[in-house]
Amino acid sequence: MTTPPAHDPACIFCRIIRGELPSRRVYEDDDLFAFHDIHPIAPVHFMIAPKLHVESLAQCGPAQAPLLGKMLAKAGELASGQGLADGFRTIINTGRGGGQEVYHLHIHIVGGPRPLGAMLPRQA
Ligand code: 5GP
Numbered sequence: 839m840t841t842p843p844a845h846d847p848a849c850i851f852c853r854i855i856r857g858e859l860p861s862r863r864v865y866e867d868d869d870l871f872a873f874h875d876i877h878p879i880a881p882v883h884f885m886i887a888p889k890l891h892v893e894s895l896a897q898c899g900p901a902q903a904p905l906l907g908k909m910l911a912k913a914g915e916l917a918s919g920q921g922l923a924d925g926f927r928t929i930i931n932t933g934r935g936g937g938q939e940v941y942h943l944h945i946h947i948v949g950g951p952r953p954l955g956a957m958l959p960r961q962a
């Protein structure tokens with residue numbers, strides 16, 4: 839696969855990560871940026887994104903494995919920090935068929951009572 843651009847000036851998440859647009863930051867290091875979703879679907883809903891502009895999981899290959907591992911490996915710690923001691927859901931929407939709205943890779947971390955809000959029907 840081709841190397842993605844480090845930053846896409848037209849990408850809203852790149853702009854958030856660079857501080858050009860405001861966000862409620864949860865965490866930041868050299869590779870990752872985590873911030874609360876502007877339209878939360880549950881009491882706790884934030885996203886973990888790479889600082890590098892990667893469009894989606896469909897664009898990932900072996901070269902992205904360390905970055906993907908880093909994103910997932912950070913989820914538990916950040917979820918605990920947001921009070922999700924009881925557990926949480928991780929969601930990655932990929933491409934048009936996967937309902938992806940923002941084409942900068944991100945993992946949704948969703949938790950709290952009824953963690954998917956109205957997205958899923960209640961079980962009978
Ligand atoms: P996707 O469907 O691509 O997985 O999810 C994109 C998410 O980004 C949506 O849940 C949406 O609410 C969130 N979002 C879109 N624009 C902004 C923004 O400007 N700031 C923040 N914090 N979240 C955003």
Ligand code: ZN
Nearest residue numbers: 849852891942
């Ligand atoms: Zn981007």
